[in-house]
Amino acid sequence: xxxxxxxxxxxxxxxxxxxxxxxxxxxxxxxxxxxxxxxxxxxxxxxxxxxxxxxxxxxxxxxxxxxxxxxxxxxxxxxxxxxxxxxxxxxxxxxxxxxxxxxxxxxxxxxxxxxxxxxxxxxxxxxxxxxxxxxxxxxxxxxxxxxxxxxxxxxxxxxxxxxxxxxxxxxxxxxxxxxxxxxxxxxxxxxxxxxxxxxxxxxxxxxxxxxxxxxxxxxxxxxxxxxxxxxxxxxxxxxxxxxxxxxxxxxxxxxxxxxxxxxxxxxxxxxxxxxxxxxxxxxxxxxxxxxxxxxxxxxxxxxxxxxxxxxxxxxxxxxxxxxxxxxxxxxxxxxxxxxxxxxxxxxxxxxxx
Amino acid sequence: xxxxxxxxxxxxxxxxxxxxxxxxxxxxxxxxxxxxxxxxxxxxxxxxxxxxxxxxxxxxxxxxxxxxxxxxxxxxxxxxxxxxxxxxxxxxxxxxxxxxxxxxxxxxxxxxxxxxxxxxxxxxxxxxxxxxxxxxxxxxxxxxxxxxxxxxxxxxxxxxxxxxxxxxxxxxxxxxxxxxxxxxxxxxxxxxxxxxxxxxx
Numbered sequence: 001x002x003x004x005x006x007x008x009x010x011x012x013x014x015x016x017x018x019x020x021x022x023x024x025x026x027x028x029x030x031x032x033x034x035x036x037x038x039x040x041x042x043x044x045x046x047x048x049x050x051x052x053x054x055x056x057x058x059x060x061x062x063x064x065x066x067x068x069x070x071x072x073x074x075x076x077x078x079x080x081x082x083x084x085x086x087x088x089x090x091x092x093x094x095x096x097x098x099x100x101x102x103x104x105x106x107x108x109x110x111x112x113x114x115x116x117x118x119x120x121x122x123x124x125x126x127x128x129x130x131x132x133x134x135x136x137x138x139x140x141x142x143x144x145x146x147x148x149x150x151x152x153x154x155x156x157x158x159x160x161x162x163x164x165x166x167x168x169x170x171x172x173x174x175x176x177x178x179x180x181x182x183x184x185x186x187x188x189x190x191x192x193x194x195x196x197x198x199x200x201x202x203x204x205x206x207x208x209x210x211x212x213x214x215x216x217x218x219x220x221x222x223x224x225x226x227x228x229x230x231x232x233x234x235x236x237x238x239x240x241x242x243x244x245x246x247x248x249x250x251x252x253x254x255x256x257x258x259x260x261x262x263x264x265x266x267x268x269x270x271x272x273x274x275x276x277x278x279x280x281x282x283x284x285x286x287x288x289x290x291x292x293x294x295x296x297x298x299x300x301x302x303x304x305x306x307x308x309x310x311x312x313x314x315x316x317x318x319x320x321x322x323x324x325x326x327x328x329x330x331x332x333x334x335x336x337x338x339x340x341x342x343x344x345x346x347x348x349x350x351x352x353x
Numbered sequence: 354x355x356x357x358x359x360x361x362x363x364x365x366x367x368x369x370x371x372x373x374x375x376x377x378x379x380x381x382x383x384x385x386x387x388x389x390x391x392x393x394x395x396x397x398x399x400x401x402x403x404x405x406x407x408x409x410x411x412x413x414x415x416x417x418x419x420x421x422x423x424x425x426x427x428x429x430x431x432x433x434x435x436x437x438x439x440x441x442x443x444x445x446x447x448x449x450x451x452x453x454x455x456x457x458x459x460x461x462x463x464x465x466x467x468x469x470x471x472x473x474x475x476x477x478x479x480x481x482x483x484x485x486x487x488x489x490x491x492x493x494x495x496x497x498x499x500x501x502x503x504x505x506x507x508x509x510x511x512x513x514x515x516x517x518x519x520x521x522x523x524x525x526x527x528x529x530x531x532x533x534x535x536x537x538x539x540x541x542x543x544x545x546x547x548x549x550x551x552x553x554x
Contacts, residue, residue: 193384194380194385198382219393219395223388223391226391227387231384294363297366298361298363299360300360300361300362303377303380304382305378305379306375306377309376310374320366
């Protein structure tokens with residue numbers, strides 16, 4: 001039996017999607033598997049809670065732990081004692097220093113997660129990073145049998161029906177610059193706003209910046225919004241907790257995807273933008289260059305005028321855009337879920353008795 | 354001697370784009386400094402709206418906030434202001450000269466240090482209200498603008514409708530004239546036929 005542990009199974013969440021995709025693939029290969037979760041969340045077939053798992057787990061089983069944030073002590077302390085082989089899939093942890101000015105509690109939790117991660121080297125039989133960057137972190141911490149297993153992307157979801165009304169409103173002749181991601185400091189939303197302000201001022205007054213993502217970290221979000229108001233930066237649209245059909249509409253209406261994040265373990269939205277054939281520009285940090293490849297422009301300096309000049313070049317040069325879209329197709333092939341799942345199964349078999 | 358780091362990381366795009374980035378005029382605005390100086394204060398309007406039972410803003414575009422959404426938002430701000438009105442009364446100062454106020458504040462700060470513990474949160478609450486008021490003014494301005502725009506649109510529509518009515522009136526008059534002419538011709542023709550019949554008999 002293969003178990004996948006995920007702290008909280010969230011619908012539409014990148015990790016949640018991966019857990020469900022692995023479960024379905026294993027079932028298709030006629031391999032019994034269950035999802036173990038700690039927190040009650042949306043109902044999903046084949047899930048059990050930790051206490052039931054503790055009763056069921058046997059020495060011949062395999063436990064895959066999706067690690068992305070600090071696990072409760074009650075689970076972590078038992079981890080070593082579970083009598084089966086254990087593999088970690090590491091999605092990365094945002095360093096606490098990004099949160100410290102806005103949310104001390106999250107910063108503390110991040111530090112605790114880093115401590116757990118370093119202890120994990122003695123617990124897990126193998127560890128797979130979803131990117132080379134993550135795998136390098138695991139190797140540096142002394143994990144054994146480190147490998148790369150790219151994140152599984154649920155590509156068919158992107159073919160769903162977008163919000164047509166919203167698309168009509170956005171297709172009003174304005175240039176739409178887009179970014180989606182949790183509104184947290186490591187994603188550097190402020191740098192996107194700086195570059196946009198410069199682009200709007202120097203090149204295209206009829207442009208709009210669309211920022212979509214969870215806005216739970218209120219002090220940071222207020223600071224971003226207050227900044228736009230105080231500096232009179234117009235046409236910056238903040239949207240939080242919007243339905244998937246709206247996200248699809250934003251992608252379909254976007255002229256450029258701009259990412260300024262300084263910490264990413266993988267960065268799914270880069271690939272999402274490629275699916276929608278949106279030209280991508282991203283700051284070179286952590287796993288970003290690896291995920292982006294040559295499917296977008298990766299830059300090394302955040303000087304707003306330099307970023308704005310490249311935005312302008314990309315938005316006006318059709319040949320450059322066409323060449324980029326060609327490269328995006330090639331890059332997307334690297335993340336074909338069927339190939340990744342097949343690789344994963346081969347890796348799993350090494351640890352199954 | 355250290356070489357300058359290229360701006361474009363991917364070799365495939367560097368040749369075409371590096372010079373564009375390097376030739377860009379440095380920005381005249383120090384965005385980073387301005388951002389650092391920006392406060393992170395805000396009123397969580399959506400949660401207050403939820404508490405007082407109005408629908409949070411569902412607008413897909415913040416530049417097109419509708420009148421009803423703005424009114425709901427204002428309602429939430431009023432609820433928020435009412436909630437902290439007790440604090441306002443505590444810190445309220447009757448109108449007096451700025452010098453007296455400054456002396457009073459300085460004395461309070463220096464001599465009554467325990468009072469400062471209470472003043473600081475009160476000052477924060479007042480900032481809260483000032484910000485809420487500013488937001489309300491912006492929203493009211495938006496509503497007024499939207500009203501003005503709507504009135505102008507209605508005036509234009511009315512003008513167009515009047516013009517169309519005028520044209521239609523002219524057309525009706527033309528048609529009436531034509532009908533009258535044709536009736537006259539018909540009656541003349543009837544008369545002629547009747548005369549001819551009479552002559553025959």
